[in-house]
Amino acid sequence: MGIKRKGEVRFYRSWQLSHKGNSICYEVRFRQTDLWIRTRQDYSELATKKVIEAHRALHFYASANPAFFSSLRPLPQDPLAPPLVKKMLKAAQFANVGPMAAVAGAIAETVGSAIRQHDSYGEVLVENGGDCYIYSPDPVTVGILPEKTMKWCRKLPKIRIMPEDMPVCICTSSSTVGHSISFGKASAVTVLSFDGALADAVATAICNNLRYSEEVEKTLQDWASKSPITAVMAVIDNVFGFAGKLELVG
Numbered sequence: 421m422g423i424k425r426k427g428e429v430r431f432y433r434s435w436q437l438s439h440k441g442n443s444i445c446y447e448v449r450f451r452q453t454d455l456w457i458r459t460r461q462d463y464s465e466l467a468t469k470k471v472i473e474a475h476r477a478l479h480f481y482a483s484a485n486p487a488f489f490s491s492l493r494p495l496p497q498d499p500l501a502p503p504l505v506k507k508m509l510k511a512a513q514f515a516n517v518g519p520m521a522a523v524a525g526a527i528a529e530t531v532g533s534a535i536r537q538h539d540s541y542g543e544v545l546v547e548n549g550g551d552c553y554i555y556s557p558d559p560v561t562v563g564i565l566p567e568k569t570m571k572w573c574r575k576l577p578k579i580r581i582m583p584e585d586m587p588v589c590i591c592t593s594s595s596t597v598g599h600s601i602s603f604g605k606a607s608a609v610t611v612l613s614f615d616g617a618l619a620d621a622v623a624t625a626i627c628n629n630l631r632y633s634e635e636v637e638k639t640l641q642d643w644a645s646k647s648p649i650t651a652v653m654a655v656i657d658n659v660f661g662f663a664g665k666l667e668l669v670g
Contacts, residue, residue, distance in 0.1 A: 443543050451475055453527055453548065460542035463535045467546075470534045474527050477502035491518040504530060507617045515621035517628070524551040525591040525620025532587065532616075544587070551620055555587040561669060562590055564608045564653050564660075576660050579612070579651060580667045588650065589616035593627035605656055606630040611643070612650040612664065622649060630654060636661035 448455040448467045453475070457467060481501055482488040488495065488505070494513040501509065504526060511522040525548070532546040532553030546553040554560060563578035581588060592610045609627040613619040622643060630639055633656050640652045644663035651664025662668055 456547040458545040511617035511621040515625035521624040522617035522621040525616035528553040529616030551591040577668045591619040593623040607655040610653040633657040633659035
């Protein structure tokens, strides 16, 4: 997740421009990482530094462990790995997927956490290919939009997140939108957790295995019962499913 193809338009970013408040919006790009950030001040220099550090750690580790970039299955934990790689390896084992399934969420959390060290009280939103790190002193409402052309999606229920439940990472995987490898049929699966790597990996795992609308309720209930997952949403065959501790609205 999170790798932008040449010519791909992230249409949802333009919707955020109408946001009212004292925050500013900017983008940070390096190699395959393409971030959209909203904060009270411009932290693009800090964000760029953290992204470069993340890429260096990943490529350094992969140079000695080539399977890290290509494996679709979990790899063993490595006590000598860089912290970001350890986090991705752990998330991959939890979700039973390859470690790169956790990369976009892990980087979004890394950048968001670094910004919050400089601004503990202001809004911080870091979006990385649809995978987000969010903190806000005010309630936030989020939802799934599986297809920008599917008007019925705008009527889907949304999740209300209160300040006490943040920061939170919100990661989405799709079998029908984007370039990521997926073996399932879900239009979208969204996972919320304080752990960005884990949320990303679990979204991929659910999306890989969800093939029929009849499976939605049990699948989401099973995953939502596992700590540290806060909530799970999914859309498949025009069927919406939700499980978790947060409030649905709309």
